[in-house]
Amino acid sequence: MGLPFSMNRAAFNAILITVALACLPAAAAAREGKPNIVLILADDLGYGSLACYGSKQIRTPHLDRLAASGMRLTDFHSNGPMCTPTRAALMTGRYPQRCAWVPDEDLSPVFREQRRENPVQRWAWGIALSEQTIAETLREAGYRTGLVGKWHLGYDSRFHPMNQGFDEFRGFISGAVDHHSHVSISGLKDLDWWNGREIRNETGYTTDLLARHAIDFIARHKDRPFFLYLSHTAPHFPLQGRDPAVKKSPAETYKEMIEVLDESVDRVTAALREHGLEKNTLLIFCSDNGAAPPGGVAANGRLKGRKGSLHEGGHRVPFIASWPGVIPAGSTRAATAMTMDLFPTFTKLAGAEPAAKAPLDGIDLMPLLKSGKQDRQRPLHWLFGQNWAVREGPWKLMGKGGKATFLMNLEADLAEKKSLLEEKPEISNRLLCLHREWIAEVGNR
Numbered sequence: 001m002g003l004p005f006s007m008n009r010a011a012f013n014a015i016l017i018t019v020a021l022a023c024l025p026a027a028a029a030a031r032e033g034k035p036n037i038v039l040i041l042a043d044d045l046g047y048g049s050l051a052c053y054g055s056k057q058i059r060t061p062h063l064d065r066l067a068a069s070g071m072r073l074t075d076f077h078s079n080g081p082m083c084t085p086t087r088a089a090l091m092t093g094r095y096p097q098r099c100a101w102v103p104d105e106d107l108s109p110v111f112r113e114q115r116r117e118n119p120v121q122r123w124a125w126g127i128a129l130s131e132q133t134i135a136e137t138l139r140e141a142g143y144r145t146g147l148v149g150k151w152h153l154g155y156d157s158r159f160h161p162m163n164q165g166f167d168e169f170r171g172f173i174s175g176a177v178d179h180h181s182h183v184s185i186s187g188l189k190d191l192d193w194w195n196g197r198e199i200r201n202e203t204g205y206t207t208d209l210l211a212r213h214a215i216d217f218i219a220r221h222k223d224r225p226f227f228l229y230l231s232h233t234a235p236h237f238p239l240q241g242r243d244p245a246v247k248k249s250p251a252e253t254y255k256e257m258i259e260v261l262d263e264s265v266d267r268v269t270a271a272l273r274e275h276g277l278e279k280n281t282l283l284i285f286c287s288d289n290g291a292a293p294p295g296g297v298a299a300n301g302r303l304k305g306r307k308g309s310l311h312e313g314g315h316r317v318p319f320i321a322s323w324p325g326v327i328p329a330g331s332t333r334a335a336t337a338m339t340m341d342l343f344p345t346f347t348k349l350a351g352a353e354p355a356a357k358a359p360l361d362g363i364d365l366m367p368l369l370k371s372g373k374q375d376r377q378r379p380l381h382w383l384f385g386q387n388w389a390v391r392e393g394p395w396k397l398m399g400k401g402g403k404a405t406f407l408m409n410l411e412a413d414l415a416e417k418k419s420l421l422e423e424k425p426e427i428s429n430r431l432l433c434l435h436r437e438w439i440a441e442v443g444n445r
Contacts, residue, residue: 046291048301070322093343135165
């Protein structure tokens, strides 16, 4: 094609470059300064269930390698000792007691009755659509958002994750599924395997399928910022290994489920490396609460308590953060942090602005992850039914209703063997006042 008589070659090339730049996808422009965010959440994984957290029975070489590439926190806690309070806090950046849940009149009769029978899991039937989720906030900031795995924040289709800020969803909405048939064993009692807004089953072991879909999400969105929430169901019951024909003890099956989970983490990190994304991705691995251990496995290490308990075994969980070149490799910190801190951490990285109507309780963890220093200390609170706990520094007070029942110094007694309630009345009274002030603010629910 000849050039217009009034235009020389240099001018024509300049026009071509300008047009090409204008045609670049908007997402490519949005990439600048916005790292990818990958959150891998295990389900009922205990503090002592990884080799890098002291397990002698379970091999987790890939998670150990991830920890060696970044930072391991030894005093990280879930917001609740069960699934849904923690997930509500993750989605909103606030104590789950502040979250607006779906009112009874908006639920079908069967779900309404189930929630009345199990009020401490009220978020499982849905958080209100008025809540601003982390997925909504990051999507508004230009991120592609994907949930692969467990939702457990609303069984009714109105509260589907794609109505709560996720562009894509592959997984299940209930609390647990059979790892082979994908039939729900919690809440729905029916096939619970979704591709977007459609129920569509597929053949395979749950952990392997979720890893595959996570890798596919990364490959399809490698050229724009993305938020991938990989919410595994392992090692939550039912205790099932890859091959249903192979019979193992509960302890052996629990071990296998975690080792397969470890393999899935390796597949995700390999996908990030394959697409050149590792150095532009914050990857966090943690658990939604402590373990309900089968016999023979010290799933919570030397911690007292288990899933459902407000002793440390119910909510102190593994936490690994990796971002090569940003987070110091091979570092360990004992700073106290909580699931609700992930919301402000992610939004700050994305340059996003949470809605002013929803003040955050969490804090940005990036100063801690980059330098090992925490910006500020604050009391932390837990409430599960009538049981509660409050933490300030090394001191933790537990109680039920209006009565304090157990005081411990976790620096001196991590296993919570002895109560100092009578020996330290001044500390007990101060923590009890903190608990009462918090209840007055967030509500006793």
